[in-house]
Amino acid sequence: MVPTAKRELIHAQDQWSIAQLRTALESALSGSGPALGFGEISSANVSSDVAVVVTTSGSTGKAKEIHLSAAAVMASAKAANRYLNAEIGNSWSLLLPLTHIAGINVLVRAIELKSEVKDFRNTNEYAKVDFTAIVPTQLHRALTSESKLLKHLQDATAVLVGGAPLSSDDRNAALARGINIVTTYGMSETSGGCIYNGTPLNGVDVKIIENIIYLRGPMLAEVALEDGWFRTSDMGQLENGKLVISGRSDDQIISGGEKISLSTIERELNENFNSIFIAFAKPDQEWGERLCIATTLELPQDTISHFLKNKFGGHATPKEIHKVDEIPVVGIGKPDRAKIIERLVK
Known part of the structure; x- marks a missing residue:
């Protein structure tokens, strides 16, 4: 049965000391004080069994609240x-x-x-x-x-x-x-x-x-x-x-009828070139979606293309490679694909 009673939620403040945070968190966990929210929380009340609320961007970059007992x-x-x-x-x-x-x-x-x-x-x-x-x-x-x-x-x-x-x-x-x-x-x-x-x-x-x-x-x-x-x-x-x-199951694109996992492309590039890459897609009349790569490295396009083609096949050859000044991140350091798409997909 889902609890129907509500519990007050207060927001952790940036200026709080570790001691203040710890006291508020201990009260939230013991039930002697209000629940504690971290980040951009919109809720003012939560279910009675919720002690901690955090936000997560997930894979889409769109923040959502996660309620934890x-x-x-x-x-x-x-x-x-x-x-x-x-x-x-x-x-x-x-x-x-x-x-x-x-x-x-x-x-x-x-x-x-x-x-x-x-x-x-x-x-x-x-x-x-x-x-x-x-x-x-x-x-x-x-x-x-x-x-x-x-x-x-x-x-x-x-x-x-x-x-x-x-x-x-x-x-x-x-x-x-x-x-x-x-x-x-x-x-x-x-x-x-x-x-x-x-x-x-x-x-x-x-x-x-x-x-x-x-x-x-x-x-x-x-x-x-x-x-x-x-x-x-x-x-x-x-x-x-x-x-x-x-x-990830939610980052596959289909280019020319072939499925491509963007996270798998990124992982292989990151490990081979010891840097951070972001793979993303753009709509394409011929391919349906075309694979694109963003990187801070100065690399010839052929170097990346040959590596991916040899690793995964011709369908994994990127159609565009973008040199960027920095790779945007979200949360605690995950490359922000949504931000790259916002910047580079017109």
Whole structure:
């Protein structure tokens, strides 16, 4: 039965200290205070069992609210701490924005451990902590240019890396430099990461139906379910019991009658050229949709075209390649395809 009673929702303020945020979050989770919203929240009231509200842009770039119960958020935190063998008093550092579930989760995990959170979001001076969480862009910067951040990550017992695909080059480089990275997969609808290093956290179930990933467990938000399962927009497979993500189901285009996964194109380009690419489509009278690529690299079109043709076949040869000054991002560092389309598709 869906709760009909309403609960007040207050918005987390940018000027709040970590201590103030933690107090408000603890009250929201315990039920002794109002629910807490992060980001651009329009709701003033929520269902009585909702403790946390976040916004997510998803794959379309259009923000939507995700309503999470205290039980879901705490189940996620407990499962994460259990996987990491975290103990009461172990500290976390905050390197992610609190407008994203990954940043909020750092606070919740620390609450569960009765431990300290050290806020390093706006500084390049760090202190040693037991655990932290970052996105692949931050890891890449640590490996290539930010030596103090690199030392911070090396000193941590484990570093969660999620929010976007991690290239194999950066993964291998991180391990070689002594960073104990744990790759995470999840989304706001699952209270953040629920698959660590390809393995479901305690209480989480995963299944694959026609290449689509379905998830089930106590960490789910108030979302539509199919026989108790949450249907993601991601494609993948189980290999030796581990989940391997292969792309998204909602980013396929059809060009000349052939299906092309934009995320798969991006992943292969990113890993081969060690940079960030965005693949997108433009309407085309001949092809239906034509594949286009945006990149900050100065690369001959033939270089990209030959690589994709050899990898996927002639239908994956891009019809346009756009050199841009920067790749726009959304959320905690995901390349913003919607913004590129807005700029380049006339």
